[in-house]
Amino acid sequence: MEATANPKKSKRKFKQTKQLVRLAVNDGWSQAEIADACRTQQSVVSAWSKGTKQATEQQLKPLLEQFGHKLRRNTFKVYWNTDSETKKTSYYKLEGKVILNQASCYKKVQTYKKYIQIPTKKLVIHHQGTSKFRIVVQTRLKLSTGHELESAVDDSVWNSVITKQVDLAELLELIDHYSKEDLKSYPNEAITLPFIARQALLNHGFNIEGVVEVPAVW
Template sequence: MMEEKVSKNKSKKEFKQTKELMKIARDNGWTQTEIAEKCRTQQSIVSAWFKGTKKATENQLRPLLDEFGHQLRRNTFRVYQNFTEENKLEYFKIEGRIIFNYTIYNIKTIKINGKSIDKYNKNQRIIVHFQGNHQFIFIRQTRKNISEEEILMESHPNYVDALWFSEISCITKIDELIKMATHCTEDLNKKFEIKFLLIEALLNNGFHVDNIKVYPASW
């Protein structure tokens, strides 16, 4: 029953990059008539997709996603880095739009002119990419220590991402994604905050989250 519900929700979910996908198909020589035939719909509906007045579902666009999805993903990516077991740097190009970005801070009290001031230092970051076909990329980043950070800042004064190192995981289940995100900190308040904000981000991006009580509006 749950699988049927998820499948039904997926078939109705709007594909947010419909207009961008139409442009890619057009640039590759596809006409509106050809798109309508492949997607098994009317040319007038395809015209609305091109104009951006309507969005298709992922199921409707499956023939185009199979053909041009790689070009669409190529438009949104970020580069990450990490150390290998041999202590060498390796780099990753992660495609897919970012649906969640959260920074964990630690507080350090310093004294300036005899006054105690709390300084908020970025300690960890949680980033989630969605790549389509039920796949998420979960990235847990840690910041370099002060001495190494100062060296990197001299070399890359404007390149903040050079200061972060990343652990990367592929996840296909939303409950596992939420669980992994909340395990990034031992702070109970931050656990609640991360879980709430991640669920909110998932819902805002059209994903189904279990055990959410919905109060639908009447239009």
């Protein structure tokens, strides 16, 4: 099930056009060969390689099929998870660009009438290509004293659960369900997360069903 219409999807600009073309050139492709594969002119490929123009995903389909995995491999994050029953710790290298990294905080009294925000939950979205995503649900680790674990490396203080790969429609369903069921103790985040997630996806070029477009008139 796709949440985008095919015509809109084919027009979506690929923000890593320059990097993808560079991968092809480094593999021995000439600009003429890239132009032939992508059914365009060499002058257009030249603009892609300089970063002055971006191609659509549809135009770059031949390059994405051959070099997309290398592009995704260059963007990853490392997570870990400790099973609450077995106490076994597993480490994960999750590929794909981070679309959203949203923390949920609770207020902790510091002094009279002053509060500090303590992040205790996080939701991270990775885009893994061709409208496929993974969600990482993170919970702040605690010391035996009950205090939140602290570190100069923020990624190390979170216990992470990685979902199966989902499409855009499934992603939005999971986010809305997470907001309603898992953020009951965080009313501000529970209300705003559906908006923040959709805003992030739109800002990264994804088209979302149900969003009313109000175009400018030039």
